[in-house]
Amino acid sequence: MSAPTTEQVLDVLRTVQDPDLHKDIVTLGFVKDVTIDGGAVRFTVELTTPACPVKDQMKAEAEQKVMGLPGVTSAQANMTADVRARGGFGRQAVPGIRNIIAVGAGKGGVGKSTTAVNLALALRETGARVGLMDTDVYGPNVPQMLGIHAQPEVSEDKKMIPPEGHGLKAISMGMLVPPDQPVIWRGPMLHGAVQQFMRDVAWGELDYLVVDLPPGTGDVALSMAQSVPMAGAVLVTTPQDVSVSDVRKAVGMFRQLNIPVLGVMENMSGFVCGHCGERTEIFGEGGGERLAKDMGIPFLGSVPIDSRVRSGGDEGKPILVTYPESPAAAALRSVAGKVAAQISIQAMRVLRVIQTA
Ligand SMILES: Nc1ncnc2c1ncn2[C@@H]1O[C@H](COP(=O)(O)OP(=O)(O)OP(=O)(O)O)[C@@H](O)[C@H]1O
Numbered sequence: 001m002s003a004p005t006t007e008q009v010l011d012v013l014r015t016v017q018d019p020d021l022h023k024d025i026v027t028l029g030f031v032k033d034v035t036i037d038g039g040a041v042r043f044t045v046e047l048t049t050p051a052c053p054v055k056d057q058m059k060a061e062a063e064q065k066v067m068g069l070p071g072v073t074s075a076q077a078n079m080t081a082d083v084r085a086r087g088g089f090g091r092q093a094v095p096g097i098r099n100i101i102a103v104g105a106g107k108g109g110v111g112k113s114t115t116a117v118n119l120a121l122a123l124r125e126t127g128a129r130v131g132l133m134d135t136d137v138y139g140p141n142v143p144q145m146l147g148i149h150a151q152p153e154v155s156e157d158k159k160m161i162p163p164e165g166h167g168l169k170a171i172s173m174g175m176l177v178p179p180d181q182p183v184i185w186r187g188p189m190l191h192g193a194v195q196q197f198m199r200d201v202a203w204g205e206l207d208y209l210v211v212d213l214p215p216g217t218g219d220v221a222l223s224m225a226q227s228v229p230m231a232g233a234v235l236v237t238t239p240q241d242v243s244v245s246d247v248r249k250a251v252g253m254f255r256q257l258n259i260p261v262l263g264v265m266e267n268m269s270g271f272v273c274g275h276c277g278e279r280t281e282i283f284g285e286g287g288g289e290r291l292a293k294d295m296g297i298p299f300l301g302s303v304p305i306d307s308r309v310r311s312g313g314d315e316g317k318p319i320l321v322t323y324p325e326s327p328a329a330a331a332l333r334s335v336a337g338k339v340a341a342q343i344s345i346q347a348m349r350v351l352r353v354i355q356t357a
């Protein structure tokens with residue numbers, strides 16, 4: 001039987017949809033380098049994020065469909081990714097940083113920092129280049145959570161070199177403030193510090209910069225929104241009603257600041273007993289999902305209560321690294337995939353607006 005043509009291969013790949021972007025992978029421009037050697041077909045599928053949650057499914061479908069063409073004896077899709085930058089209009093983008101993701105919610109202690117750390121690690125695990133920035137001046141716990149004790153070194157061009165923890169580059173307000181010295185930060189000082197963090201850190205090339213926001217008012221979020229284009233915000237809530245109503249306010253705030261809300265994640269939802277396996281809904285159930293539906297924003301998933309999440313945070317050994325197979329780690333990984341997918345969706349939307357303008 002004669003070998004298939006490139007046109008035939010592309011035609012059949014036009015029937016493979018990206019479920020998040022609602023277009024086929026050829027129209028999206030993802031298919032590259034089709035080579036046909038007798039009956040052996042190889043091609044590259046370049047996605048917009050290595051953290052794509054349906055990567056394996058799309059690979060299998062593409063290969064299977066190409067295999068179905070007459071004359072094909074083998075089909076191999078090489079899955080790669082090129083993370084697109086969230087286009088910044090008007091405001092100065094940070095060179096080298098493609099997407100800035102804020103993690104926040106109005107309420108304190110719901111697990112923002114824990115989420116930020118594990119989200120960053122989960123994105124990095126997929127092969128993305130990731131940095132983490134802790135903007136909480138009063139309770140900077142990212143260094144502890146990542147087990148970083150070093151201070152940033154200063155490069156020749158006077159930039160702070162972010163120390164690494166578990167392979168993740170991280171910088172924290174805590175690295176700039178002596179631990180026993182309480183500092184009263186006024187708005188302008190905070191703004192200055194955020195500016196410095198954006199400009200004067202030698203991040204190198206990053207696909208994602210995850211920013212851990214402090215609890216409370218939106219000072220830091222406001223300051224960031226004024227200075228850099230943000231890919232979006234991930235909101236964290238516990239299932240309790242009071243926390244959910246705080247997120248509702250946060251959604252309003254981010255919308256006002258023109259920061260896209262990538263979705264809401266429910267943390268500490270349900271406790272699974274280590275002995276009998278029974279699940280107890282300590283803080284109630286389903287608040288995050290209901291809120292997401294109500295407000296028309298994506299629901300990113302629920303992360304259960306697990307004492308290993310807490311101990312991992314205290315000891316600088318995040319659950320994603322120490323118990324990668326645990327349900328909490330799996331949930332956090334799934335949240336990361338959804339966040340990356342949402343960013344790709346937002347980036348495509350921006351692109352479409354530009355193309356039709
Ligand atoms: N899913 C979970 N299971 C068990 N413990 C958790 C979970 N998520 C967070 N924790 C613990 O809850 C505490 C608060 O979490 P974290 O510091 O991440 O919250 P936060 O929202 O950043 O707080 P703050 O508002 O003070 O910045 C920490 O001790 C953390 O280890």
Ligand SMILES: [Mg+2]
Pocket residue numbers: 112113114136139141212213214215
């Ligand atoms: Mg925190």
